[in-house]
Amino acid sequence: MLPEASSYDELISRFSWDIPDTFNIGAAICDEWAAKEPDREALVFVQEDGETRSYSYGDLKRLSNKLACLFATEHVQPGDRVAVLLPQMPETAIAHIAALKLGAITIPLFTLFGEEALSYRLGNSSAKIVVTDEAGARRIAAIRHELPDLQTVFCTDGDLFGARDLETAMADQSERFAPLATRPEDPAIIIYTSGTTGQPKGALHGHRVLLGHLPGVEMSHDFLGQPGDRIWTPADWAWIGGLLDVLMPALFLGVPVVACRFKKFTPEAAFALIEAQNVRNAFLPPTALKLMRQVEAPESRWNLNMRSIASGGETLGTELIAWGRKTFGLTINEFYGQTECNMIVSSCSAIMEARPGIMGRPAVGHRVDVVDANGNTVADHELGNIAVKSPDPVMFLGYWNNPEATAAKFAGGWMLTGDTGERDEQGWIRFVGRDDDVITSSGYRIGPGEIEDCLIRHPSVALAGVVGKPDAQRTEIVKAYIVLKQGIEATDELAKEIADFVKIRLAAHEYPREVAFVDALPMTTTGKVIRRELRARAADE
Numbered sequence: 001m002l003p004e005a006s007s008y009d010e011l012i013s014r015f016s017w018d019i020p021d022t023f024n025i026g027a028a029i030c031d032e033w034a035a036k037e038p039d040r041e042a043l044v045f046v047q048e049d050g051e052t053r054s055y056s057y058g059d060l061k062r063l064s065n066k067l068a069c070l071f072a073t074e075h076v077q078p079g080d081r082v083a084v085l086l087p088q089m090p091e092t093a094i095a096h097i098a099a100l101k102l103g104a105i106t107i108p109l110f111t112l113f114g115e116e117a118l119s120y121r122l123g124n125s126s127a128k129i130v131v132t133d134e135a136g137a138r139r140i141a142a143i144r145h146e147l148p149d150l151q152t153v154f155c156t157d158g159d160l161f162g163a164r165d166l167e168t169a170m171a172d173q174s175e176r177f178a179p180l181a182t183r184p185e186d187p188a189i190i191i192y193t194s195g196t197t198g199q200p201k202g203a204l205h206g207h208r209v210l211l212g213h214l215p216g217v218e219m220s221h222d223f224l225g226q227p228g229d230r231i232w233t234p235a236d237w238a239w240i241g242g243l244l245d246v247l248m249p250a251l252f253l254g255v256p257v258v259a260c261r262f263k264k265f266t267p268e269a270a271f272a273l274i275e276a277q278n279v280r281n282a283f284l285p286p287t288a289l290k291l292m293r294q295v296e297a298p299e300s301r302w303n304l305n306m307r308s309i310a311s312g313g314e315t316l317g318t319e320l321i322a323w324g325r326k327t328f329g330l331t332i333n334e335f336y337g338q339t340e341c342n343m344i345v346s347s348c349s350a351i352m353e354a355r356p357g358i359m360g361r362p363a364v365g366h367r368v369d370v371v372d373a374n375g376n377t378v379a380d381h382e383l384g385n386i387a388v389k390s391p392d393p394v395m396f397l398g399y400w401n402n403p404e405a406t407a408a409k410f411a412g413g414w415m416l417t418g419d420t421g422e423r424d425e426q427g428w429i430r431f432v433g434r435d436d437d438v439i440t441s442s443g444y445r446i447g448p449g450e451i452e453d454c455l456i457r458h459p460s461v462a463l464a465g466v467v468g469k470p471d472a473q474r475t476e477i478v479k480a481y482i483v484l485k486q487g488i489e490a491t492d493e494l495a496k497e498i499a500d501f502v503k504i505r506l507a508a509h510e511y512p513r514e515v516a517f518v519d520a521l522p523m524t525t526t527g528k529v530i531r532r533e534l535r536a537r538a539a540d541e
Helices: 008-014 025-036 057-073 090-102 115-125 134-146 166-171 209-220 240-253 267-276 286-293 318-328 403-408 448-455 492-505 531-540
Strands: 041-046 052-056 081-085 105-108 129-132 152-155 187-193 201-206 257-259 281-283 308-312 333-338 341-346 368-371 384-389 414-423 429-434 439-441 444-446 461-471 475-484 514-517
Touching: 025 057, 025 090, 025 209, 025 240, 041 057, 041 090, 052 057, 057 090, 057 166, 081 090, 081 115, 090 105, 090 129, 090 240, 090 257, 105 115, 115 134, 115 201, 115 492, 129 134, 134 152, 152 166, 187 240, 209 240, 209 308, 209 333, 209 341, 240 257, 240 281, 240 308, 240 341, 267 286, 286 318, 308 318, 333 414, 341 384, 368 414, 439 461, 439 475, 448 461, 448 475, 448 492, 461 531, 475 492, 475 531, 492 514
Parallel strands: 041 257, 081 105, 081 129, 105 187, 129 152, 281 308, 308 333, 475 514
Antiparallel strands: 041 052, 187 201, 333 341, 368 384, 384 414, 414 429, 439 444, 461 475
């Protein structure tokens, strides 16, 4: 999508959006390449034991067509919701492609979600179909009675827990399927994002969201799509950072994607994978980079032949930039965005020098600025809300079934990110901090509201306040301040029990790593927890 350019200003002057009247993500990332080069490598699946299997665009087209036909036999209609609860594996990509070709709306779900987290998302979206594995099928079986709209569960591991074996169900389906000619604004994907109160909100995106991502993706990888490019990320494809920053844009651009989600991320395994699979491009969250930086002289232990690394989620400092240059011989590019409007700011070392501590300039095609609460732009170097001018191809259509929350996200024609920043005279934007209470931990954005709601369901808990506590490795950890019910004794055993209570029900990345018992929580006169006071307390600790 990006034209050739030798400077940011030249890139800006030469760029214009090309959004066609009809656009279907599933067809664009699969069928179009399959028609031109069916044998072109699209996906490389690396399993834990090192076994590797390659899939061509022709393979993806054939398999996704069969699955789309299967969905059609299940009476999936355009606009119906299809959930994908799988790790990085071929079936994940195939399920998204198939549902999108059909005009259905896909819902990526994190494999570590517990029963309550799954029940809410599947129930809120009225999902009709779920594609999952044995672990997911087991969890869904336990909550199936709570999901009246859920019609069929397909399992990649066989007929288990009331689910149908996916491979068997696809076997007799046709390899021919004509993708629906969807419009760019037609709904395509719902990604649930955490907020500061209550349950997560479903950010609904149209098919145009893929095109909207491309300028930022290409910039952050020094013009992704060069000969020999081959990309990998440890980020789960259930998150926008894995799905729309890596998997879908790379397939669209003809760049092979390496699929390998370690059960536990280790820097040594990451370096070994990069060498073994000749990974040339990677999205590595700052937490992964910090862990990899702890390895002694990796450039002498592994043959690293990378061309680009992009990172986002928190600001990169001088040390990480310098380490990246020494280790990989390249400058790590920083990007910024959020689920509702992603990849809107980026650096690009191919055409501009990195500025450690400053995340970049507006990605080409997006109007990003710093505004006040009413949507008025503020002066250079003045703090304000980082905002994106509407309309924008990468911007969400709205929150699923939540028009009030959608309206609250906008002011004066700008979509407010909720992040504080400042802009300099050249348009470089510095991230300063979040305006709300969302916790950033190991690259995940975690809303305290859902955790607090879960905590107060524990029989010993009267009140709960959840905040992020600064942490050198994870950026922040989840810390819970708990007021116990009368007569309950505070013990280390109870603290672990309460933490596990959340871990089982929500997700492994959301449970409080620290639990503190307190006599009272700071509250407003209307009974809301004053989290800023708890954050200050956690920072002091």
